[in-house]
Amino acid sequence: MTAQLSMTETPAAETAPTRGDSLPTPQALRQRFPVDVALRECIQAHREAVRDILDGRDDRLLVVVGPCSIHDPQAAREYAEHLSVLARQVEDRLLLVMRVYVEKPRTTVGWKGLAYDPHLDGSNDMAHGLAASRELMRDIAALGLPVATELLQPMLAPYLEDLLAWTAIGARTTESQIHRELASGLEAAVGFKNATDGDVGVAIDAIRAAAHGHRHFALDLDGRAFMRETPGNPYTHVVLRGGHGEPNYQAEAVCACRRALEKAGLEPRLMVDCSHANSRKDHRRQSEVLLDVLGQRLAGDRSLIGVMLESYLHGGKQPLQPGALRHGVSITDACLGWERTEHLLLTVAERLR
Numbered sequence: 001m002t003a004q005l006s007m008t009e010t011p012a013a014e015t016a017p018t019r020g021d022s023l024p025t026p027q028a029l030r031q032r033f034p035v036d037v038a039l040r041e042c043i044q045a046h047r048e049a050v051r052d053i054l055d056g057r058d059d060r061l062l063v064v065v066g067p068c069s070i071h072d073p074q075a076a077r078e079y080a081e082h083l084s085v086l087a088r089q090v091e092d093r094l095l096l097v098m099r100v101y102v103e104k105p106r107t108t109v110g111w112k113g114l115a116y117d118p119h120l121d122g123s124n125d126m127a128h129g130l131a132a133s134r135e136l137m138r139d140i141a142a143l144g145l146p147v148a149t150e151l152l153q154p155m156l157a158p159y160l161e162d163l164l165a166w167t168a169i170g171a172r173t174t175e176s177q178i179h180r181e182l183a184s185g186l187e188a189a190v191g192f193k194n195a196t197d198g199d200v201g202v203a204i205d206a207i208r209a210a211a212h213g214h215r216h217f218a219l220d221l222d223g224r225a226f227m228r229e230t231p232g233n234p235y236t237h238v239v240l241r242g243g244h245g246e247p248n249y250q251a252e253a254v255c256a257c258r259r260a261l262e263k264a265g266l267e268p269r270l271m272v273d274c275s276h277a278n279s280r281k282d283h284r285r286q287s288e289v290l291l292d293v294l295g296q297r298l299a300g301d302r303s304l305i306g307v308m309l310e311s312y313l314h315g316g317k318q319p320l321q322p323g324a325l326r327h328g329v330s331i332t333d334a335c336l337g338w339e340r341t342e343h344l345l346l347t348v349a350e351r352l353r
């Protein structure tokens with residue numbers, strides 16, 4: 001049995017946190033990778049376009065598409081080049097927004113993303129990771145592509161939020177008050193995933209919480225703690241991602257979600273994530289999910305405002321073995337390859353015409 005320690009007996013090693021390297025402030029990185037007036041207007045236009053879809057003023061389908069995670073900024077740039085060409089080809093029916101996910105929530109432990117460990121070797125060079133993340137997002141926005149990410153660590157928001165057109169709060173954090181507060185102050189629209197066990201109620205609660213103004217603990221652009229006052233974010237929606245291996249993209253589940261939103265007095269608008277439990281983690285099944293959702297939409301369900309796809313230059317995934325990585329293949333969840341993605345989105349756009 002372990003004896004209880006009194007406060008004075010607590011060993012120093014247990015109380016003193018380990019200090020690592022200091023990090024640049026959000027302001028320093030914003031100065032290093034600035035957003036000029038033209039780009040600010042472009043990002044503003046991207047946000048407006050997403051809001052118009054959420055408000056039903058624009059009947060295009062919102063498509064959040066891109067790698068499960070970014071581990072190689074060069075490959076992500078290549079992907080963005082392809083996507084920006086496709087975005088123009090389908091822009092009459094689809095609004096393509098690129099997933100630029102630089103943080104990954106893990107079920108237990110694992111690589112946590114470009115912002116944390118950009119060299120993929122456990123060195124956790126976060127100063128470089130933050131810079132690489134901001135620079136990449138800025139370059140992608142400058143290509144004319146709206147940028148989406150999942151905000152996981154609230155301290156990262158001030159480094160990136162001025163670049164975002166759409167943000168996810170993930171299945172593991174939708175129930176977190178801290179993430180709902182964060183969402184309430186974002187200018188980008190926010191999709192709240194249902195929980196990993198499939199519970200959609202927590203995402204509906206999150207929408208209500210984020211619509212409210214909050215006062216919460218935050219860091220300002222100079223890295224100082226302050227009390228942040230948020231106006232509340234009316235541009236939020238549910239993202240159905242399935243749960244515990246069971247999908248929830250079929251008409252019955254979509255209808256149940258729509259009814260639950262209406263019952264709560266909320267706008268019935270939702271996105272389907274074609275990956276994760278909806279594809280039963282088999283990337284090839286994302287096409288099947290997307291085509292089913294398209295069928296529901298064509299049958300008249302206008303609450304389905306968008307879809308999410310995990311897609312990269314090449315299909316599948318690979319283990320993280322530094323030095324032996326294949327170019328453009330995911331090191332987290334398996335993705336559709338570019339050719340299949342392009343064919344699928346051209347088909348969807350055509351059918352929506």
Ligand SMILES: O=C[C@H](O)[C@H](O)COP(=O)(O)O
Binds near residue numbers: 068104107108109110
């Ligand atoms: O989208 C990515 C993963 O599903 C999520 O980050 C959890 O990953 P893990 O279960 O491999 O840790």
Ligand SMILES: C=C(OP(=O)(O)O)C(=O)O
Binds near residue numbers: 068101170193276
């Ligand atoms: C982690 C993700 O999804 P979820 O939160 O649904 O697991 C993701 O989209 O990368």
